[in-house]
Amino acid sequence: MSSERRYTPTHEWIQSFGDASRMRVGITEFAQKEITDVVFVELPKIGKKVPQGAEVAIIESVKAAFSIYAPMGGEVVAVNGSIESNPALVNADPYGAGWLFELRIDNAAEWDSLLDEKGYQALLSSGTAGGH
Amino acid sequence: MEPTLWQKSRPGARGVFPPGVPPEIFETRCPEGLRRESPLSLPELSELDVVRHFTRLSHLNRGVDTHFYPLGSCTMKYNPKIMDRIPEIAGFRDLHPRIAPEGMQGLLESLYTLEELLGHLLGMEAVTLAPAAGAHGELTGILIARRYFESRGDRGRTEILIPDSAHGTNPASAAMGGFSVRVLPSGNDGGVDLAHLEEALSERTALVMMTVPSTLGIFEKDLLKMVAMVKASGALLYMDGANFNAFMGLLRPGDLGFDIVHINTHKTLATPHGGGGPGSGPVGVKAHLAPFLPSPRIRKEGERFSLVSPKTSIGPIRSFIGSSLVLLRALGYLQMLGAEGVRRVALYALLNANYLRARLSGTLPRTGSGLCAHEFVLSAKELGAEGLHASDLAKEILDAGYYAPTISFPLIVPEAMMIEPTETESKETLDRFAEDFRKIVERARSNPSRVKEAPRRTPVSRPDEVSAARDPVLADPASLRAL
Numbered sequence: 234m235s236s237e238r239r240y241t242p243t244h245e246w247i248q249s250f251g252d253a254s255r256m257r258v259g260i261t262e263f264a265q266k267e268i269t270d271v272v273f274v275e276l277p278k279i280g281k282k283v284p285q286g287a288e289v290a291i292i293e294s295v296k297a298a299f300s301i302y303a304p305m306g307g308e309v310v311a312v313n314g315s316i317e318s319n320p321a322l323v324n325a326d327p328y329g330a331g332w333l334f335e336l337r338i339d340n341a342a343e344w345d346s347l348l349d350e351k352g353y354q355a356l357l358s359s360g361t362a363g364g365h
Numbered sequence: 366m367e368p369t370l371w372q373k374s375r376p377g378a379r380g381v382f383p384p385g386v387p388p389e390i391f392e393t394r395c396p397e398g399l400r401r402e403s404p405l406s407l408p409e410l411s412e413l414d415v416v417r418h419f420t421r422l423s424h425l426n427r428g429v430d431t432h433f434y435p436l437g438s439c440t441m442k443y444n445p446k447i448m449d450r451i452p453e454i455a456g457f458r459d460l461h462p463r464i465a466p467e468g469m470q471g472l473l474e475s476l477y478t479l480e481e482l483l484g485h486l487l488g489m490e491a492v493t494l495a496p497a498a499g500a501h502g503e504l505t506g507i508l509i510a511r512r513y514f515e516s517r518g519d520r521g522r523t524e525i526l527i528p529d530s531a532h533g534t535n536p537a538s539a540a541m542g543g544f545s546v547r548v549l550p551s552g553n554d555g556g557v558d559l560a561h562l563e564e565a566l567s568e569r570t571a572l573v574m575m576t577v578p579s580t581l582g583i584f585e586k587d588l589l590k591m592v593a594m595v596k597a598s599g600a601l602l603y604m605d606g607a608n609f610n611a612f613m614g615l616l617r618p619g620d621l622g623f624d625i626v627h628i629n630t631h632k633t634l635a636t637p638h639g640g641g642g643p644g645s646g647p648v649g650v651k652a653h654l655a656p657f658l659p660s661p662r663i664r665k666e667g668e669r670f671s672l673v674s675p676k677t678s679i680g681p682i683r684s685f686i687g688s689s690l691v692l693l694r695a696l697g698y699l700q701m702l703g704a705e706g707v708r709r710v711a712l713y714a715l716l717n718a719n720y721l722r723a724r725l726s727g728t729l730p731r732t733g734s735g736l737c738a739h740e741f742v743l744s745a746k747e748l749g750a751e752g753l754h755a756s757d758l759a760k761e762i763l764d765a766g767y768y769a770p771t772i773s774f775p776l777i778v779p780e781a782m783m784i785e786p787t788e789t790e791s792k793e794t795l796d797r798f799a800e801d802f803r804k805i806v807e808r809a810r811s812n813p814s815r816v817k818e819a820p821r822r823t824p825v826s827r828p829d830e831v832s833a834a835r836d837p838v839l840a841d842p843a844s845l846r847a848l
């Protein structure tokens with residue numbers, strides 16, 4: 234059973250699919266649109282440990298390079314290799330086939346610091362959501 | 366379109382005939398395993414073919430010698446042509462880098478004079494001319510800060526704070542210098558948020574790196590408060606002075622309280638830009654950091670100049686004594702301008718930017734309010750309603766006969782267009798650009814599909830940037846076939 238999807242103010246999403254301690258991370262529809270055509274993704278190494286909010290991946294478009302931050306702290310346990318050969322997946326299906334990596338979560342309590350769907354939509358409509 | 370050198374290649378055509386290597390030398394000096402089995406595959410052309418090829422390419426290009434070039438953040442001003450004469454002065458040009466200091470007193474004196482002039486303009490007690498570029502200057506400054514804290518036995522300062530409006534090279538330099546980076550978010554006015562700074566400062570903070578004026582073309586209104594907060598925390602203050610053109614002769618980073626500052630000679634001091642390098646990124650520091658400057662240092666004793674390598678130095682960061690011929694251009698430019706001229710460069714850079722900013726008001730919304738510094742940032746976000754991006758507008762600007770402004774930077778402004786006219790443009794040029802820009806924005810609203818097709822007047826219209834980045838072909842297919 235998948236969990237609710239939660240968000241960061243820097244436009245990452247995080248969600249679990251079955252195992253609540255294992256979370257999948259990607260960028261939002263808004264982010265993929267802002268970034269425009271993704272041309273390169275630098276994914277973390279499996280086994281890398283990251284605290285909440287640390288830079289963990291880089292997405293490059295023809296516009297610029299964008300840092301991707303860990304929505305929650307943990308250890309990288311899987312990466313989506315298919316986006317390395319086909320970065321267009323990040324644009325085409327940001328919540329599905331365009332996911333970036335999976336984390337084994339250190340501290341479940343960090344979940345509460347994330348934005349829910351309503352909170353994230355409110356952030357987008359407030360207009361303060363600038364670049365990524 | 367001009368064909369490639371491969372397409373123009375004619376078998377047997379030659380420009381130069383290098384002396385052949387006598388076979389006996391080849392046999393004795395070149396180990397067998399390292400010899401080519403087949404001839405090197407290179408295009409064959411006469412000297413005149415090559416001259417015409419590159420001359421034609423240069424005519425397809427746009428540069429500051431042919432077009433207004435408001436490429437924000439880059440300071441694409443006109444460099445007086447007479448500066449090209451300086452590196453040709455035989456006494457400088459023909460010096461071998463390994464010559465003993467007694468044989469290059471003139472060069473050492475010139476560079477020493479430039480160090481003193483820059484120190485005076487930056488309000489700093491010591492200057493190094495060694496770094497090979499602006500970002501290299503950043504790294505040098507960061508290594509100096511690191512050595513400073515080490516010398517005090519303070520090993521807990523591992524973090525560098527950088528506002529999100531800073532130059533993008535700052536975080537990279539900090540990471541390369543062995544520090545972790547913490548980003549300070551901007552407030553709604555585009556300035557650094559003091560509450561965030563207060564919260565981020567700690568006994569772990571080694572350095573706070575400020576770009577002044579910021580990439581939004583703004584002098585931080587709370588800069589002096591920020592300086593005081595950083596000083597109180599025990600951290601050092603670094604100023605990215607890449608935008609020297611906005612404050613040269615008007616404002617001295619040392620007087621504001623900064624400990625370290627770098628500048629980029631190519632943006633302000635009439636040295637070559639981009640491929641025309643090499644670059645140079647002098648760094649100025651306060652007296653307490655002078656012992657750590659890279660070696661060798663130029664020392665003056667009486668009328669004699671020598672090179673010394675103090676034990677406290679972070680060591681050499683570049684071969685020999687920096688990009689000396691480029692630095693001589695910077696010295697020539699400063700001496701040509703004189704104190705009043707230096708001030709007027711910055712004043713006119715500020716005036717031109719503010720004039721153009723005012724002329725463009727009502728076209729696209731600007732990020733920030735009030736006066737700007739040497740550049741300003743507009744947002745083309747509202748043209749998203751017509752399906753247009755800042756890049757589309759930039760291509761229409763090319764058709765109007767200009768180089769395009771910087772787009773998509775700084776990242777904190779959606780669909781940013783960053784415009785920097787520089788001091789070397791006339792009012793007439795700025796008026797013409799303002800009128801054309803206004804028409805282009807109107808056209809983007811009334812006829813967006815036309816703007817989508819721009820540019821129509823350039824040799825290449827819209828290269829497929831996405832495919833080029835996703836599936837790069839990095840060699841000429843013809844050359845690959847020839848292998």
